[in-house]
Amino acid sequence: MVKERVTVVDIARAAGVSKSTVSLVLQGSSLVNEVTRAKVNATIRELGYVYNRSAANLRQSKSKIIGIVVNDLTNSFFAELAVGVDTVVQSAGFVQFLANTSEKIERQREVVASMREHGVSGLIISPARGTEAADLAPLVESGIPVVLVVRDIADAGVSSLTSDNHAGAMAAVRHLIDRGHRRIAFLGGFPDTAVFEARMRGYREALLEAGLDAADGLVIGSAPSRAGGVTAIEQAMMLSDRPTAALCFNDAVAFGVCDGLRARRLEPGADFAVIGFDDVIEAKTAVPALTTVSVDPQGMGQRAAELLLKQINAGRAEAESIIGSVRLVVRQSCGAAIERKTREALS
Amino acid sequence: MVKERVTVVDIARAAGVSKSTVSLVLQGSSLVNEVTRAKVNATIRELGYVYNRSAANLRQSKSKIIGIVVNDLTNSFFAELAVGVDTVVQSAGFVQFLANTSEKIERQREVVASMREHGVSGLIISPARGTEAADLAPLVESGIPVVLVVRDIADAGVSSLTSDNHAGAMAAVRHLIDRGHRRIAFLGGFPDTAVFEARMRGYREALLEAGLDAADGLVIGSAPSRAGGVTAIEQAMMLSDRPTAALCFNDAVAFGVCDGLRARRLEPGADFAVIGFDDVIEAKTAVPALTTVSVDPQGMGQRAAELLLKQINAGRAEAESIIGSVRLVVRQSCGAAIERKTREALS
DNA sequence: ATTCATAATTGGAACGTTCCAAATTCGTCA
DNA sequence: TGACGAATTTGGAACGTTCCAATTATGAAT
Incomplete structure (x- = not known):
């Protein structure tokens, strides 16, 4: 069962041409006559030839x-x-x-x-x-x-x-501010990364722009994972002056934050606004659908x-x-303000 | 800036040995003297040599x-x-x-x-x-x-x-039956795959074993994704005689099912039991934590x-x-923990 | 028929490694 | 000193491709 390799020379011999011609056919060169090309291709199929890219790479030092x-x-x-x-x-x-x-x-x-x-x-x-x-x-x-x-x-x-992490974060935070939030947290991510730094800067800038002070206490790092999100929101909820909304480092963290909120009997989107970052595929099907900065x-x-x-x-x-x-994709997880307004309207 | 390749011969020349010796050093052969080995290695570092695996593959037709x-x-x-x-x-x-x-x-x-x-x-x-x-x-x-x-x-x-899809599905369904469920659905997955077939067979068998009939109407296929899970549970809830629990084709479907339940104001784990399959990494951190058949x-x-x-x-x-x-990993989405707590509270 | 351009084809020399058989060095022992 | 075995080292000859220069076939124009 141990077949030995079929090479271009085998093909050449079987097709009655030179190995150079076979090589030409292999690279689809226009130099070779139509009928020889057909013959060579037939032989290739017949003998079950497989191209050896290692050999090709060796000669023309550029791989695919x-x-x-x-x-x-x-x-x-x-x-x-x-x-x-x-x-x-x-x-x-x-x-x-x-x-x-x-x-x-x-x-x-x-x-x-x-x-x-x-x-x-x-x-x-x-x-x-x-x-x-x-x-x-x-x-x-x-x-x-x-x-x-x-x-x-x-x-x-x-x-x-x-x-554009900076712009994305600003857009997200502006949106939260527009909805009436005043205490907004930034949750998750490792603080020693450039991405964290950029998003956080955007967050800060949007707060300052609105005349809100960017207290350090509301920035809580964690692993950029779902589990990290859970711990970050737990920490945030222990603060004396709790936030009402959060921009999360990424969607994974945002999902974790939603989990953490539910564990405290708070409904994300209704009782607390959360915005993610990335727009992973699950963001739109999750319940509530995640408002997030789309990175595609x-x-x-x-x-x-x-x-x-x-x-x-x-x-x-x-x-x-x-x-x-x-771009900011607004879905349901940041709907806090809307819900509140509805509630006020009803009362 | 276009550096030409450094090859074994370059190393050999620079180190004053033959290319064969260099090759020997490269493969960590014990045949070569300790001091030559050191000399060669030094030269390799010095000239910034990089091994060419294409060439090696060509010769000893087995790649890494x-x-x-x-x-x-x-x-x-x-x-x-x-x-x-x-x-x-x-x-x-x-x-x-x-x-x-x-x-x-x-x-x-x-x-x-x-x-x-x-x-x-x-x-x-x-x-x-x-x-x-x-x-x-x-x-x-x-x-x-x-x-x-x-x-x-x-x-x-x-x-x-x-x-062991069959055994896993059986274990999951048995667990649901033990908890008192009688109308159990099988949700998600493409019916024309062997995996679907095996899991479904396990599901059926567990039902029959308990003397429940395995009505076809409770088996609802869909794409094996989160979105598929949403549609599957929606279909299930339109049935005249609704299920109270479901074994899902995989965890992605199970998450979708949870989403779909929430959209209908039903809390997974409390109002409806759901079990997944695979035990993906998010299963344990989700809220409620997903009961699932662990495949690791x-x-x-x-x-x-x-x-x-x-x-x-x-x-x-x-x-x-x-x-x-x-193995079946029992967490919260099948209502286990809640039930237990309730029972303890009563006793 | 001869010439010439064009189209097709072709040998061999690379590419950078490994492997083999043979050669060289080295220490040891008689 | 010579011989011998072990320890090292070493030239080629592959491996299967591509590329180049050179050759041969084809056909049109003279």
Whole structure:
């Protein structure tokens, strides 16, 4: 049962042409006559030939592989990002190496090295916490296009695709203020990340703009996960002067906050307004449907892939930083004000 | 800026040894003297050499790549499965090609072909709906180990790792019956899949065992997603004789069912019992915490990877079918805790 | 018939590694 | 000193492709 490999020379011999001709057919060259092309293709099918990309890579040192490394595939935001990348990358005839770092910088070093050894022709990376420009230096030195997604790294000299976290956070908080909220918390996320910093800055700015003071006590960090959201809201509810609304670091945290509220017999949307960030796929079907700042992870993955492919094809493109715009999607979880108004109207 | 490649010969020249020696060092052979090894390693670092796996693959036709293809990466069950695979595969020095088929058989064909061309030394696949044994035939003929996960395919002649869907469903339904439920629905999932069939059979059998009749009307299919769960429960509630409990096809459906119940002002766990299947990571933090049949997706990914690696190392292992055991994790969505508390209060 | 342009085809030399058989060095023992 | 075995080292020859320069076939124009 151990079949030995069928190679181009086998095909060539069987079809009565030279291996060069077979190679030409394989790459769809227009140089080859229609009838020979047909004959060769027939032979290929007949002998069950499979193309050996390792060999091809060796000769023409450019592979059809791109790498994508994410810090937490378990988070559906990143899973969706990955499928976004996958769709465009696939249809461009590339294939993706996907690695998950679980936020561990050591693991990230390994996988990046491994990808380099495999000759990826480009890399999309959502870097683990604490990644520095130096970690990416070898890549850029060897001329491999890199695009950072979600998290930017200062002075890395590579392209990046982030979203307008600052504007998104401002829009969300303004909305809460418009609805009459005065004590608004910012819940979840690790404070030492650039994304946290940007969202928090937007939150602060919107508060100041409205003449509200941005007390530090209402900013409560946590793991950026559902479980983290639960603990963050618990902490928030222990405050002497409780908030009535919260902007959450991301949707996962927001769901956790909803869970935590229910555990206290508070109905999210009615008794407390919550807004998320990301607009993951579950946001619209959840009950109450989550008001959130839409980042469109899948679209982001697609754009990142397009950017990367552009750089790969261009040979050597200079770094560009794209800040994707973002929009507030108002659904039900921030409906506190409405409910209150209704209640007042009834009384 | 365009650095040309540093190769083993460059290292050899710089270190004053032959390329063979460098190669030996690279593979950590014990044949080479300690001091030369050190010298070579120093040179490697100094010149910034990066190993070229394409070249190595070409020579010793076995790569350090395994492929994993899943039918829906957006579903966190599969995302977790993928990270499970990733962890063990990484630490064995392999790297994974991950592809998402979005349940499209055509896409699956492409990605499998592509992986073959890249010379993966093994493949883990959760096949798209409608995959037949013939689709995998080329793989097995060329001696590439394949392990099916989650969904088995009859007569494919490859290893498979599934979970005991039948027993899990029975346990769940028995539990509901024990709690006094008599009208129990089976919600969600595509009826034309083996997994659906197995779970449904378990559901039926548990009902019959208890002398309840398994009316067809209580089995309602839908997309195996959160949105599908919403529609399924809506349909169930339109029945003249409504169910009081449901076993859901998977956790995503179960969450959707909870959403749908809330939309009707029914509290899952209190007014209606729901049990999921899979035990995804959110199941324990959701409110109410989801009672579910635990399948441990990450562990499943790990076991699949281990099985695959075993076969890769063994050269040619015969197919084995593993049916992972499964256990019911009782949390709050089936009303268990509440009932218990009530009972204690009464006594 | 000859010439010439164009279309098609083709050998061989890479690409960067591993593997094999053979060669070299080294220490030890007679 | 010579011989011998073990420990190291080393030249090629692969591996399966692509690319280049060169060759051959084709057909039209003279």
